[in-house]
Amino acid sequence: MNTNGHVVQATNLSKTYSTGGREVEALRGIDLTIAPGEFTVLLGPSGAGKTTALNVVGGLDRPTGGELTVAGEVIAGNGHRAREGQLDALRRKHIGFVFAQFHLLPTLTAVENVLVPMIWEDASDRGRAEGLLRRVGLDHRLTHRPDELSGGEMQRVALARALVNRPALLLADEPTANLDTHTRDEIFELLRELSDEGLAILFATHDHELAERGDTVLRLSDGVIADD
Amino acid sequence: MTLTRLAFKTLLQRPARTLLTIVSVAASVAVLFSLLSFNGGYQAGLKKQMQQMGVHLMVVPIGCPYEAASLVLEGGEIATYLSDDIVEKIAEMEGVAIAAPSLMHAIVRPEDGRTDIYLGIDGEHLALKNWWRLNDGRKPGAALLNNPNSLLMGWDAALIERREEIGEKMWVPEIETEFAVTGILEPTGTQDDGFFYVPLNTAQKLFDLDGQITAVQVRLTDPALAAEVADELEVAFPGAEIIRMEELLGSMTALMDSARALIFAIVAVVIAISGVGVLNTMLMSVFERTREIGVLRATGAGRLHVFGLVWTESLVLTGIGGAVGLGLAAVAARGVESIIKRFVPMAPVEAMTQFDPRAALICVLAILGVGLVAGIYPSLRAANIRTIEALRSE
Incomplete structure (x- = not known):
């Protein structure tokens, strides 16, 4: 599949679950492309298929149909199916x-939480972790544990953790859902800045504003992206 | 941040449960280490004590030979006796260097909460115990027992009686006799230290046992002759029991081996139970951390990473428990030893437990093995958790 420099390229992507003896079509042939630095919002009510779409794109779940390429790695398409190890490596890198x-993780400090994804790469760069925490405005909270942080601060730590291995794509599943309006806006602005710096973002939300x-x-409803 | 550090920190999520599991592991390791150390120390101590005695054979009245030997060695009254005319005959036998008769009698002093052991001996006994020294440095000679009221005191006996001076008088009301202290022995680290030594003839008279003795301790010109001389003694004195000290040591060791096998079986069960405890702790931890494991997978951890993490947690848990257990065993060794000594036959006087690096290594390997085995199933469960379901779980 030619991705034309896109971080995500999905064509006719579908996902069908079997639950309680019946088939549920969570995604029904969606098309999706995300370029580096593009901030894509997946908007839809609860149950629309936003989380499923993020899980499939993130390699946590497998599509049952269609073609999908992420960061140059073919996840599905033309009879190809990525191995589990490939998907793990894709998420890692x-x-x-x-x-x-x-x-x-409740017993780890903010810095240690940020360092967790590096463990899987047999690396540990505390300087980078601290730098990222400063970047998200937590330079005074480096050694605090999650129970000593506010919701917004915890989300900033989670954001730093997501960025520590220098990903090309950030998948954000309603990251502002549990935050007050002010903090929500701060986190969103942070994401916007990251996007402006070249990070591709797929942001799932039910918040129209x-x-x-x-x-x-992209408006998602019953597993289908509605035409604007 | 490393996998081991993450494993360690994860265990802190449930500190009480982790602590209890560590305590159970530590207890089983402490018991295992104490037993291993004690067993080695007991055998070494017993052998050393036997060798120090300089006795190759012991002739005692017929009965349980091991009980008799134990009483002769540790002090106690044997209810049956031998005639002292056998001593000369034994001394004349080929291969016998020294035949030292003794008559042992106990004086019970309930008001003082003690039992004094009086041992009637002659010059041959002093020749047999040629490593004995008086507290003034001299070698004790037969002259110390020339007077019928002579009293040679073991170091502990003198200490208990608070006797320090040669020539001091000591009145023994139970037998209405006054002794004169002729010498005090330097400590030997054996039961000899607790005895009161009097001339054999005096003991026979005082305890109404004229012509009778409790045992004859025999030193041979060559220890290799022990079996041969023992056979000859058995033929010559059918009314006596001949004990080869080498056999006695073997029998005691065999007895200990049997007891040890039983105890080790119990310890194995205890260790298995602590292994089940580790398995249970890890399994509960995996169930409770299902969503966390899903998050780890989302951050890029593969199944092997998750397996490794949980397995490492299991090893850290047992490793800490093992270290704590070894520390506990080392600290409590003396106390445990004093308890064990009460129940063990012919326990050596010197320390039976000592820090044995080999025993420590065995314990560490055993408990880490338990950790490895107990961790396999929870690790597999964790590795096989479906990420999507894990992220959805509460």
């Missing part, structure tokens, strides 16, 4: 995840 619930601030807005 090229993708960062941010979740609504932050998902920090936020969505309007993205470069590209």
Whole structure:
């Protein structure tokens, strides 16, 4: 598949689950391209398929149909199916995840949490981790544990963790859902800055106001991207 | 940040549970290490004590030979006796260097909470114990027992009686006799230190045992003759039991080996139980951290990474438990030894437990082996958690 320099190129991507004896079509032939530095917002209500789309693009789940290439790695297409090890390596090297619930490890300090993805690369660059935490405005919270941080601070740590291995793509699954409006805007602006610096971002949200601030807005409903 | 550090920090998520598991591992390692150390120390101590005695054969009245030997060595009253006319005959046998008769009698002093052991001996006994020295540095000679009221005191006996001067009188009300201290022995580190030595004839008279003795301790010109001379003694004195000290040592060791096998079986069960404890702790931890494991996978961890993390946690848990257990065993060694000595036959006087690096290594390897085995199933469970489901879990 020719990606034309896109970080993500998905064509006719579908995902069908089998649950409770019935088939659920979570994604129904979506097309998606994200260029470096592009801030793409996936907008839709709960159950629309946003998280499924992020999981498939991030290699956490496999598509049941269509073609998908991420950071030059063919995940699916033309009968090819990436091995699990390939998907792990893809996430490790090229993708960062941010979740609504932050998902920090409670017994680790902020710096240690940021360093976790480096463990899988047999690397440890504390200087980079501290630099990233300063970048997200947490230079005074380096050695604090998650229970000593506010929601916004925890999300900033999670963001630094997602960036530590220098990914090409950031997948953000409703990262502002549990934050107050002010903090939500701060986090969003931070993401915008990162995007401006060349990071491709796929941002899932049900917040229309936020969505309007993205470069590209894809409205997802019942697993289908609606035409604008 | 390394995998080991992450494993260590993860264990701190449930400190109480981690601590309890470490305590159970530490307890089993402490018991295993104490037993291994004690066993080696006991055998070495017993052998040394036997060798120090300079006795190759012991002639005692018929009965349980090991009980008799134990009583002769440790002090105690044997209810049956031998006739002292056998001593000369034994001394004349080929291969016998020294035949030293002795008559042992106990005086119980309940008001003082002690039992004094009086040993009637002659000059041959002093020749047999040629390493004995008086507290003034001299070698004790037969002249110390010339007077019927002579009293040669072991170091501990003198200490208990608070006797320091030669010529001091000591009244023994139970036998209405006054002795004169002729010498005090330097400490030997054996049971000899606790005895009161009096002339054999005096002991026979005082305890109404004229012509009778408790045992004859025999030193041979060549220890290799022990079996041969023992056979000859058995033929010559059918009413006596002949004990070869070498056999006694072997029998004691065999007895200890049997007890040890039983104890080790119990320890194996204890270790297995602590292994199940580790497995349970790790499995619960994996179940509780399902979502966390999903997050780790999302950050790029592969199945092998997750397997390695949980396995390392299991090893860290048992490793810390093992280290704590070894420390505990080392600190509590003396206390444990004093308890064990109460139940072990012929326990050597000197320390039986000492830090044995080989035993420590065995314990460390054993417990790490437990950690490795106990960690396999939880690690597999963790590695096989489906990332998507893990991220959805509460």
